[in-house]
Amino acid sequence: MFAWLSVFMLIAAVVYGVWSKEPAGTTALFMAFALSIMIGFYLVFTARRVDTGAQDNKQADVADDAGELGFFSPHSWQPLTLAFGGAIAFLSIAIGWWLAFFALPFIVLGIFGWVFEYYRGADQNQ
Known part of the structure; x- marks a missing residue:
């Protein structure tokens, strides 16, 4: 398409x-x-x-599609931090560019936390 x-x-x-x-x-x-x-x-x-997948086969049963679909994070606070920083950054367009300096720590913290959310270190067991 x-x-x-x-x-x-x-x-x-x-x-x-x-x-x-x-x-x-x-x-x-x-x-x-x-x-x-x-x-x-x-x-x-x-x-x-x-x-x-089983959904592509018209003769497939429901049980054919059973099993693990992937890993989905149960909870995370990082998107909220990133969204707050993004909201302040976009608000700085209307109010003044000086407000973007206050948004930058939230954005950096949100991205850093989201990227390394499940990182426990190379020598630690999970």
Whole structure:
């Protein structure tokens, strides 16, 4: 679907660019083309690496899809910290850029905490 969408976006961008000679809309259409290519490439690349599941087989039973689906974090406070820092950062656009300096520690702390949330060290057992 995204491959066909990218073909359409490319054609629309070229036709719009030649016909209107307006740089902002032409750039936006070329960016939409690039984004749809990226999403389509990711989906094709992922589909080649992942095996077909039981949901793809019409004769499959419910029990065929049983088993572990992956690891899902039970709880985490880091997204809340990052969201608070992001909210202050976006609020700094309206109030004043000086407010971004107060948002930066929350953003750094949220990203650092989220990345190393389950890291226990190389020599420690989990």
